[in-house]
Amino acid sequence: MSSIGTGYDLSASTFSPDGRVFQVEYAMKAVENSSTAIAIRCKDGVVFGVEKLVLSKLYEQGSNKRIFNIDRHVGMAVAGLLADARSLSEVAREEASSFRSNYGHDIPLKHLSDRVAMYVHAYTLYSAVRPFGCRKNTKQAAKTEIEKLQMKEMTCREIVKEVAKIIYIVHDEVKDKAFELELSWVGEVTNGRHELVPKDVREEAEKYAKDSLEEEDDSDEDNM
Amino acid sequence: MLEETGPEWLSEEVKTGTTIIAIEFNGGVVLGSDSRVSAGDSVVNRVMNKLSPLHDKIYCALSGSAADAQTIAEMVNYQLHVHSLEIDEDPQVRSAATLVFATLNGLLTRQPFAVGGSGSSYVYGFVDAEYRKGMNKEECQQFVVNTLSLAMNRDGSSGGVAYIVSIDEHGTEEKVILGNDLPTFFDQ
Numbered sequence: 001m002s003s004i005g006t007g008y009d010l011s012a013s014t015f016s017p018d019g020r021v022f023q024v025e026y027a028m029k030a031v032e033n034s035s036t037a038i039a040i041r042c043k044d045g046v047v048f049g050v051e052k053l054v055l056s057k058l059y060e061q062g063s064n065k066r067i068f069n070i071d072r073h074v075g076m077a078v079a080g081l082l083a084d085a086r087s088l089s090e091v092a093r094e095e096a097s098s099f100r101s102n103y104g105h106d107i108p109l110k111h112l113s114d115r116v117a118m119y120v121h122a123y124t125l126y127s128a129v130r131p132f133g134c135r136k137n138t139k140q141a142a143k144t145e146i147e148k149l150q151m152k153e154m155t156c157r158e159i160v161k162e163v164a165k166i167i168y169i170v171h172d173e174v175k176d177k178a179f180e181l182e183l184s185w186v187g188e189v190t191n192g193r194h195e196l197v198p199k200d201v202r203e204e205a206e207k208y209a210k211d212s213l214e215e216e217d218d219s220d221e222d223n224m
Numbered sequence: 225m226l227e228e229t230g231p232e233w234l235s236e237e238v239k240t241g242t243t244i245i246a247i248e249f250n251g252g253v254v255l256g257s258d259s260r261v262s263a264g265d266s267v268v269n270r271v272m273n274k275l276s277p278l279h280d281k282i283y284c285a286l287s288g289s290a291a292d293a294q295t296i297a298e299m300v301n302y303q304l305h306v307h308s309l310e311i312d313e314d315p316q317v318r319s320a321a322t323l324v325f326a327t328l329n330g331l332l333t334r335q336p337f338a339v340g341g342s343g344s345s346y347v348y349g350f351v352d353a354e355y356r357k358g359m360n361k362e363e364c365q366q367f368v369v370n371t372l373s374l375a376m377n378r379d380g381s382s383g384g385v386a387y388i389v390s391i392d393e394h395g396t397e398e399k400v401i402l403g404n405d406l407p408t409f410f411d412q
Binding site for chain 1: 307310311312313316319321322323326329332401
């Protein structure tokens with residue numbers, strides 16, 4: 001499927017002779033090559049989980065966060081080019097803030113995502129800029145695991161552990177060694193505020209994830 | 225020689241004198257106003273409806289400069305219309321108030337009832353004494369009508385007819401009570 005887009009890939013307002021827009025394809029590749037980010041909506045809230053690859057041992061723990069706070073009730077988890085994601089998070093923050101300033105209440109999420117989507121679309125339309133290299137990503141393995149869950153019946157606390165487990169499952173030990181698990185949630189458990197999951201809950205979730213993986217490894221060996 | 229400035233009422237700002245009142249009950253609100261618009265000593269409109277819609281179920285009671293109040297109400301009506309299309313929902317009263325506040329500045333607060341306009345001074349005692357928590361819609365309407373009637377009787381800049389708007393989950397109801405149908409009190 002890969003072609004050399006020489007000459008036709010300089011801007012998002014150019015079609016190649018076979019009708020492809022290479023700049024948009026490149027942007028999507030940036031996301032595909034990125035590590036996993038997932039979000040699960042449960043009975044009483046939403047949980048985000050990100051497989052944050054640690055590219056160097058020199059990075060401090062917790063640096064290069066991929067989950068952003070947009071407003072007190074809104075969070076954003078990203079896959080793709082982190083620099084583009086940071087820029088978009090600023091846009092989202094300004095939209096949420098000016099909405100509150102003009103209308104006196106929390107911005108409805110659908111409206112915020114419409115506004116950010118319009119902004120991203122504008123950057124795709126206008127030839128003077130390049131498209132943003134980030135979007136919602138769905139790795140197939142993660143998708144399969146998520147489909148197994150009964151999300152509507154589970155609470156945030158239960159889902160946090162499942163999210164950790166899914167991230168650990170999709171993490172490829174061979175390709176990328178070290179990773180940090182970033183977890184955040186918003187819902188009844190946090191009184192409607194979007195927050196990073198507290199340390200003790202995160203550690204419990206990671207322990208559950210690691211234990212579940214070991215169990216599955218063991219059961220695989222028995223079948224041999 | 226001093227230049228003739230003509231009669232005062234030609235050069236004075238057109239004010240709405242006014243008595244306005246709003247009260248909330250469990251399930252809705254009732255707003256009321258008089259209908260007099262004065263320019264100095266002259267009544268230039270005796271039947272103006274000072275209860276202005278900002279949205280289907282959000283109304284605004286006007287007082288002060290007639291032109292300024294109407295303009296702001298129309299501007300906010302437009303802004304709320306666009307806003308409700310964007311969020312695909314009915315706008316909140318809080319949003320309407322914030323939009324007005326953004327233009328006028330001042331105090332934005334929520335309270336069980338409020339009175340305003342030149343006629344309000346004459347009825348603070350009445351509303352403070354007669355207000356009770358937990359009134360239903362009909363009792364609120366009666367409270368509003370009584371207050372307006374008393375104020376219109378004493379304030380020279382308030383008078384005419386009484387306009388009442390009642391808003392609840394079922395919808396918005398506009399009513400007019402003509403001068404001689406208003407309740408009478410001592411001295412009438």
